[in-house]
Amino acid sequence: MLVGVPKEIKNNEFRVGLTPAAVREYVAHGHQVMIETGAGDGIDAPDAAYIASGATIVATAGEIFAKAGMIVKVKEPQPSEWAQLREGQILFTYLHLAPDPDQARGLMASGVTAVAYETVTDAHGGLPLLAPMSEVAGRLSIQAAATALEKPHGGRGILLGGVPGVAPAKVVVIGGGVVGMHAARMAAGLGAEVSILDRSIPRLRQLDEQFGGRVRTLFSTLDTLEKEVLSADAVIGAVLIPGASAPKLVTRAMLPKMKRGAVMVDVAIDQGGCFETSHATTHADPTYVVDGVIHYCVANMPGAVALTSSHALNHATLPFGLALADYGLAAVARDPHLRNGLNVHRGRITHRAVAESLGIAFADPATSVAA
Ligand SMILES: NC(=O)C1=CN([C@@H]2O[C@H](COP(=O)(O)OP(=O)(O)OC[C@H]3O[C@@H](n4cnc5c(N)ncnc54)[C@H](O)[C@@H]3O)[C@@H](O)[C@H]2O)C=CC1
Ligand SMILES: CC(=O)C(=O)O
Numbered sequence: 313m314l315v316g317v318p319k320e321i322k323n324n325e326f327r328v329g330l331t332p333a334a335v336r337e338y339v340a341h342g343h344q345v346m347i348e349t350g351a352g353d354g355i356d357a358p359d360a361a362y363i364a365s366g367a368t369i370v371a372t373a374g375e376i377f378a379k380a381g382m383i384v385k386v387k388e389p390q391p392s393e394w395a396q397l398r399e400g401q402i403l404f405t406y407l408h409l410a411p412d413p414d415q416a417r418g419l420m421a422s423g424v425t426a427v428a429y430e431t432v433t434d435a436h437g438g439l440p441l442l443a444p445m446s447e448v449a450g451r452l453s454i455q456a457a458a459t460a461l462e463k464p465h466g467g468r469g470i471l472l473g474g475v476p477g478v479a480p481a482k483v484v485v486i487g488g489g490v491v492g493m494h495a496a497r498m499a500a501g502l503g504a505e506v507s508i509l510d511r512s513i514p515r516l517r518q519l520d521e522q523f524g525g526r527v528r529t530l531f532s533t534l535d536t537l538e539k540e541v542l543s544a545d546a547v548i549g550a551v552l553i554p555g556a557s558a559p560k561l562v563t564r565a566m567l568p569k570m571k572r573g574a575v576m577v578d579v580a581i582d583q584g585g586c587f588e589t590s591h592a593t594t595h596a597d598p599t600y601v602v603d604g605v606i607h608y609c610v611a612n613m614p615g616a617v618a619l620t621s622s623h624a625l626n627h628a629t630l631p632f633g634l635a636l637a638d639y640g641l642a643a644v645a646r647d648p649h650l651r652n653g654l655n656v657h658r659g660r661i662t663h664r665a666v667a668e669s670l671g672i673a674f675a676d677p678a679t680s681v682a683a
């Protein structure tokens with residue numbers, strides 16, 4: 313298959329869909345790979361590195377969209393990219409369609425077959441193509457919170473770990489999955505007081521065991537959530553219902569009762585955000601203030617550490633991308649985990665939770681791909 317990788321065009325997005333090491337694997341499988349010139353510049357992978365791995369360098373994204381059988385990206389296609397996708401072409405990337413009806417309509421109109429990294433599953437109930445970026449974003453969320461809490465950035469002026477004789481900051485993590493666990497680990501490592509809220513008791517058990525009592529685990533009721541948020545210096549939003557829009561767990565009414573200069577990092581913003589007052593921001597202007605509480609809501613946090621992120625992402629996407637390149641749609645038909653990643657196919661939404669969040673009719677992928 314002819315596989316194409318355009319340069320990412322989202323604000324401050326420096327990741328790349330395929331690293332040179334991944335290109336070499338595709339070429340070893342007999343595929344041709346086209347890379348837009350400069351696509352790897354953000355991860356210290358110049359055109360020459362891609363040529364050495366067997367790729368061809370092309371001057372424009374337009375050529376890639378026109379010729380490639382499969383497009384491999386990182387972030388959801390931007391409006392100028394929807395217009396260039398077409399029927400018979402496979403798009404393999406993050407989509408986050410539930411809170412983004414414009415993109416959903418754009419992809420449906422294009423006729424493209426779109427496999428979303430974030431809903432591909434594994435045999436253990438996990439999301440293997442979301443997990444590496446959740447690890448990155450969870451860890452970064454604490455760096456973002458620490459920075460925002462500094463006085464020159466408008467924060468309370470509290471050091472996460474405190475110092476001997478002065479109490480540390482309180483970090484409250486809502487959602488104890490991959491993002492939540494990595495956020496808690498970083499916050500605890502810096503010496504903060506940390507609690508994690510989740511609605512899954514088995515998950516809370518795992519976290520309790522893993523942290524050996526260093527982090528408090530709490531079942532998330534309305535009462536517990538409110539009590540924890542109102543006493544927090546930093547709140548990390550890390551819940552997920554796969555494919556669906558995030559539930560709004562911190563309401564606007566809670567904000568005036570929170571500490572002045574507290575910070576809320578809504579990592580779940582790519583699924584619409586789990587705070588009522590969240591709206592997506594960019595790395596260029598990551599924060600805003602509502603009722604004295606700083607909001608950080610960057611939807612592509614891992615793009616800031618593109619080098620780490622691109623390699624971690626490629627390690628996870630490689631086997632699925634190779635299967636798509638080797639077998640095309642047949643790979644989706646025969647692998648239920650890859651099929652769970654199918655979000656759009658020939659103008660229909662093929663993921664149930666995505667369809668329900670968008671209020672668009674659901675087309676069963678098991679039957680629509682075979683058709
Ligand atoms: N902004 C960014 O750059 C990035 C955002 N993300 C996003 O972060 C979010 C979390 O991802 P993961 O940690 O990988 O998901 P995950 O599936 O590993 O964890 C989600 C956790 O939320 C819990 N949960 C669900 N509903 C809840 C509720 N009402 N109250 C409390 N807990 C609840 C689940 O039990 C689960 O433990 C996703 O929306 C993901 O797309 C991930 C990477 C980068
Ligand atoms: C998962 C996601 O939204 C990202 O890595 O940008």
Ligand SMILES: [Mg+2]
Binds near residue numbers: 597599600
């Ligand atoms: Mg701002």
